[in-house]
Amino acid sequence: MIPLLPALALASARPAPDPRPPYWQQEVRYDIAATLDEARGTLAGRQRMHYANRSPDTLRTISFHLHLNAFRPGSRWSEADSLEGRRRFNDLRDPDFAYNRVRDVTIDGQPVRAEWPLAPDSTIVRFALPRPLAPGDSAVVAMAFEARPSTLPRRQGRRGRRFDFAHWYPKVVVYDRFGWNEQPLVPAGEFYGEFATFRVTLDVPDDQVVGATGIPVCGDPGWARANRQPGRPVELGRDRYAGRERVVRAGDGCAFADGIADPAPAAGMKRLLWYAEDVHHFGLSLNPEYRYEGGRFRDVAVHVLYLPGDSASWGGGVAVRRTEVALAWLDQLFGPFAWPQLTNVHRIEGGGTEFPMMVMDGSASQGLILHEAGHNYTMGILANNEWREGWLDEGFTSFQTAWAFEALAQEDGYPATEAAMLDLDLDGLSQPASLRSDAYRDFATYNQMVYARGELFFHQLRYVVGDEAMRRILRTFYERWKLKHVDEAAFRAVAEEVSGRDLSTLFGQFLHSTDLYDYALGRVERRARPGGGWRTRVEVRRKAPGRIPVEVAVVGEADTAVARAEGLADREWVELDTRSRPVRVLLDPRVRTHDWNMLDNERRWAFSPLDLLVQRVPRRHYLDTFVSQPRARDRLTVGWAPVAWYNDAG
Ligand SMILES: [Zn+2]
CATH class of the missing domain: 1.10.287 (Helix Hairpins)
Incomplete structure (x- = not known):
């Protein structure tokens, strides 16, 4: 027996085995070439996606988000709106509604047919793979696409020559340990994407000013012309990816090596090449009227694009500074930003939406910028599935x-x-x-x-x-x-x-759960200690299912002691020492346990003559209109209802 003991002790000291299988994620590279047609409100072109299966499973299908198809009549989004009394996209007619269309889809060069697993909703399209994709194997999915935002904005939109593009390219659905996450776009939840490398070639009218995820590695995004800081030249940050973007320059033009774009843009159009690594969405915003201001936090470039009327609310460095404040806060809270830049644009819609390296904001308030820039950490870099665990996204x-x-x-x-x-x-x-x-x-x-x-x-x-x-x-x-x-x-x-x-x-x-929390003071005993000072024993009673550590404070005549009860047991004793004579005991003095009933959280020893006049339990009196009944956890609420009564029974 005895020789076995050291081995047993070692075994029990080991942490519990991790029940989770090793982590993996798929490897994705997009090449996208698209042209903006302002008159039609569309961004159309081709996409070639390289997809490597890093999962332990053999894949037989592959699916894509076509999430712009949510913002049109008949979608699940529109049906959810109708059910809950919101009128938005069900009312839109051509050319106002959004869409995302794909055609000429091939996988490894073989034409494939689209399946619509959520029909009539078309926010998810699925294709059978011509051959099963074994672990470690890869495939190339190529297609033509056309994307149009809706004129009624919701996290995307278009208005005249302004375009806020989200969900615009066919975006591969995440395959994780739960399988394919074929999630329709509905009002609740926004994002879950595969980390990917993007090489995006955009042909847009010459005068457009463009903000996007990634770095504009070639071509003019229009920032220098729009720059409102004469003393501060625009920083494009073109060296940040150190040649990994593989741009070939020839004369005035440039192209991605082995790319898919046409040789040159049409007359009146300029060509922009954008490159990004390790992002799971590619946001894009265009407006020829954008004003530009730049900034920097450590090695992260800040680009702000705002409207002509914003010079007081966004301009003069206001939005730049607030974006830098957000980046500084997040840097000390989590760690260094994972990407080279953050672009903050004034979008068409109010509120805000986050994209990797980009936030589209309806205002330049510090709270909104902190929230949306924060999502670059808690959504962008720490990439949760917002449909499955939205608290890890919005709550965080x-x-x-x-x-x-x-x-x-x-x-x-x-x-x-x-x-x-x-x-x-x-x-x-x-x-x-x-x-x-x-x-x-x-x-x-x-x-x-x-x-x-x-x-x-x-x-x-x-x-x-x-x-x-x-x-x-x-x-x-x-x-x-x-x-x-x-x-x-x-x-x-x-x-x-x-x-x-x-x-x-x-x-x-x-x-x-939504369990309630309620702790109460039980018995309380105080006694003078032989060597001086006082010891107070406090019984903490748990009266509701919720369990959380609860602070206990003993207030003495000249000092206060605070201790914590674990809050697990129905009854738990806590001992606190004070130098002076205790006069009062409080449970949860900072109101941190979500305790719903605080009428039983206090005990006093001190006698006050006022106690004879004032009722011990505080009360709030209100006029009871039968419409609302105020509640309070720290006092009784007493409703007074005036009643007039008569009868005509004779
Ligand atoms: Zn949010």
Whole structure:
């Protein structure tokens, strides 16, 4: 027996085996050549995609997103709108609706026929592979395409000579350990893409000013002519990819080596070559009226394109500085930006949408820029599946934005976010933050849960592990998972490893349930210690299913002690020492446990003559109109309803 013991001890000291199979992601290269036809509102051309199967599976089909087909009548998006009373794309007629069409599709040179697995929705197209694609094997998919944004903007759009292009090229669907993610584009959720290299040749009218994902490695994007900073020459950053883009220059023109573009652009058009690596979407915005300003954070170039009327709100360095502030915040929070530039454009629609290396914003507010630039980290670089785990996308982004405001502007958004969520919880309207986007009751609930409840989850994690560990979690997660597909399991593994804590309860309850939290003070005992000072024993009672560490504060006449109860057991004792005589005990003094009932969180020893006059439990009186009934977790609410009564029974 005895000789076995050291071996047993060693075995039990090993971490639990990782149940996840080794990580892999597919290898994708796009060559795209497209021409903008402003009169028709289209971007049309050819695409050749090289696809290497790095999965352990043999593939028999391949699928593409044609997501512009969401913004037209009859799509699943339009049907979701109609069901929830929104009128948008179902009302659009030609030429106002968006579309994305493909034709002449070949795989390894063989013509293939399109299948529409979600018909009549056409946001996903599938092709049978002419031969199975074994692990390690690769295929070339070539096709002609035509893309038209809608005149009613939604994350894309066109207006006159302005174009905001998203989802414009046939984008290969992600194949991951769940298989092909053939996700239709619906209002809830935006992105999940394969990391890829892009070589994009664009022919556009000579006077267009263009912002896009990647680097303009050849041709004039129009920034120098649009530049509003006379003392600051435009930095194109052409050397950033060190020749990997393989551009061949000849005379005035240039082309990608082994590319697919026609020899030269048509008269009146200019040719732009864009190159990007390790991105899973290619955003593109054009407007001949764009003004340009440039900036820089460390080695990341900042390009801002704004409208003629924006000189006060965007110009004069305002938007550039705010984009730099966002990059600086994100750099210290996660780590160095993974790409060479970030372009911030004033888009047609309000609000904002993120793309790798690019944000399209409806305003230049610091909050919006922090949010959308933040998505370049939590969506772009840490690439989640937003349809499967939107909280890891919008919740994560909302959290880092809230933390930025707290750190940079001393504005704490937590109390309002938490209180609003508690109202939804108590009304029974909440759903777990972890649902698939299509499982939510409606779009409004999806937004509340994925943004606000998702944000709260990260706040709760920060509260549980502390600021210092939270920062290490974010930096470790980024270092380990940048430019990869991430999910809850990946994040949780890092969070547990870095914090050294079992976080299964927090993840399980705050992400996957809507359990209520309620802690109460049980028995409280104080006694003077023989050597001086006081010891207070506090019983923490858990009265609801939610479990989270809870702070206990003992306020003495001259000092205060704070300790934490683990919050797991139904009853738990905590001991705190104070130098002075305790007068008051508080549970969760900073209101961080999402406790729904705080009437049982306080105990006082001190006697005040006022206590004889004032009722112990604070109350809020209100006029009960039967329309709304205010609630509060820290006082009783008492409704007074005036009633007039009579009868005519005689
Ligand atoms: Zn967002």
